[in-house]
Amino acid sequence: MMRFILPLVIFLALAAFLFKGLSLDPREVPSPLIDKPAPAFILPQLHNPKKQFSPQDMKGKVWMLNVWASWCGSCKDEHPILMDIAQQKIVPVYGLNYKDKREDGLATLRNSGDPYTLVIFDADGKVGFDYGVYGVPETYIIDKQGVIRDKIIGAVTRQNLRERIQPLIEELNKQ
């Protein structure tokens, strides 16, 4: 009997690992920045280059930093979801317009709607680099102490919002 059980157990374990592997995205690299303070920076705003923004301004608030660009395809997929987040006031969404041209970024917001409380303009992508951005869109949830609590790589989906973002934000708001 043992002759059959052992190979079967080994096979099932292997199959379980391989099956799990099917649902993993090799592009999704776990961010080492989670549970670390959000890197500091000072950058001009997209709409008004004379005004600046620093994550320091957000101390005491739970907020979302969404990295996007006019040239980014999957940013269009998540756009309606960001609009919903803004409309339902789930969390203030701050945009980081990454490696974009100012006029292109502004035109995108004019044409498809602006879900952002404020947009920060990162023309050369240096701040994006400090935040470990390697593919847009990427979204960070930052708590009241200015610590990054979660990062979503790729477009935010409705499922992400329901199962991952909303529960986390509720919890962070209570703290």
Added chain:
Amino acid sequence: MRYLLLALMLLLPVWVYAGEAKDLADDPVIERRMINLAEEVRCLVCQSETVASSRSDWSNDVRQIMREKMQAGATDQEIKDILVERFGKSVLFDPPVDGETIPLWIAPFVMLLLGVAALFYQLRKRRQTVPETQLSDEAQKRAAALLNDQE
């Protein structure tokens, strides 16, 4: 005159090419160091390709940042640390051996040991199940006769 013109026209591509890729050749020493280091860094958007060989936008940026940090006097290790801090250890093709990565380093050897142990276990069991038999004199003679016959 005609040959001179032809020679000038043949030189045209050289003249047109000059001036391109200037920022790459600004400092050959740093450029060489940068390429060597970039060989050890994984392009995160392309997977399984080094930042040195990838032409992706992200790799271009990383190479540019490496250049700038090197010009500012950073050591290779400092630049690696900067990358690991932001993108995780998997950004290096040869990740450091530490608490987090040790299973990856030792797993192949553990599996090899398990395989060898299983093999020895099986061989030993087989020896036990097939007892060595003592042949009687008569059987020995018959066996010898049969073997000789065959030859």
